[in-house]
Amino acid sequence: xxxxxxxxxxxxxxxxxxxxxxxxxxxxxxxxxxxxxxxxxxxxxxxxxxxxxxxxxxxxxxxxxxxxxxxxxxxxxxxxxxxxxxxxxxxxxxxxxxxxxxxxxxxxxxxxxxxxxxxxxxxxxxxxxxxxxxxxxxxxxxxxxxxxxxxxxxxxxxxxxxxxxxxxxxxxxxxxxxxxxxxxxxxxxxxxxxxxxxxxxxxxxxxxxxxxxxxxxxxxxxxxxxxxxxxxxxxxxxxxxxxxxxxxxxxxx
Numbered sequence: 310x311x312x313x314x315x316x317x318x319x320x321x322x323x324x325x326x327x328x329x330x331x332x333x334x335x336x337x338x339x340x341x342x343x344x345x346x347x348x349x350x351x352x353x354x355x356x357x358x359x360x361x362x363x364x365x366x367x368x369x370x371x372x373x374x375x376x377x378x379x380x381x382x383x384x385x386x387x388x389x390x391x392x393x394x395x396x397x398x399x400x401x402x403x404x405x406x407x408x409x410x411x412x413x414x415x416x417x418x419x420x421x422x423x424x425x426x427x428x429x430x431x432x433x434x435x436x437x438x439x440x441x442x443x444x445x446x447x448x449x450x451x452x453x454x455x456x457x458x459x460x461x462x463x464x465x466x467x468x469x470x471x472x473x474x475x476x477x478x479x480x481x482x483x484x485x486x487x488x489x490x491x492x493x494x495x496x497x498x499x500x501x502x503x504x505x506x507x508x509x510x511x512x513x514x515x516x517x518x519x520x521x522x523x524x525x526x527x528x529x530x531x532x533x534x535x536x537x538x539x540x541x542x543x544x545x546x547x548x549x550x551x552x553x554x555x556x557x558x559x560x561x562x
Contacts, residue, residue, distance in 0.1 A: 448479025
């Protein structure tokens with residue numbers, strides 16, 4: 310769902326379209342967009358034949374989506390739930406939109422269900438909620454960094470997920486954690502004679518130690534604010550692209 314193509318860049322593949330394309334062994338990627346999701350919904354559920362452009366129908370949909378909350382969002386999350394329901398993949402990972410939008414997407418089936426008293430659309434939101442509300446099937450993984458503003462936003466996001474949805478918060482991933490330089494390195498870097506002879510190295514060690522101390526404080530805030538939510542720390546890596554994805558994958562449980 311990330312229109313910037315960050316996931317594709319990380320995996321070292323061209324930015325995909327709506328149709329899944331291979332990105333490695335047993336791995337496929339696709340990019341979500343509302344128009345194609347609407348087209349697929351019409352074809353599968355309403356038996357409307359494929360058309361190259363939705364034309365007036367798309368304009369009507371935009372009008373309804375702007376007027377009714379959750380309509381646009383339910384198409385995106387509905388596509389994800391459909392792939393899970395049909396068991397097309399062993400695991401579906403969603404690179405979700407920013408925190409200001411993701412809660413509305415996850416909550417959209419419940420929003421639509423509250424607005425529509427009966428009919429096929431309500432039935433479809435029912436099975437979507439069965440997937441989204443099942444902690445054995447779906448979990449939200451919130452990714453943050455150990456800094457004051459991201460930590461504050463993370464605590465707020467987890468609070469909204471718990472208040473506005475029934476989707477389980479599987480864990481919080483704290484990304485780019487500074488490695489511990491060790492007591493011996495810090496002691497050596499603080500020695501005047503070492504500082505004089507190796508000023509750049511001494512400064513780098515002390516800056517790294519200071520960043521790690523600040524990050525420890527931010528992680529402590531997360532731990533205190535989110536009791537019961539597992540925290541996974543991912544160290545700062547020098548790799549880029551697919552090598553970075555492999556390295557981070559090795560850090561995750």
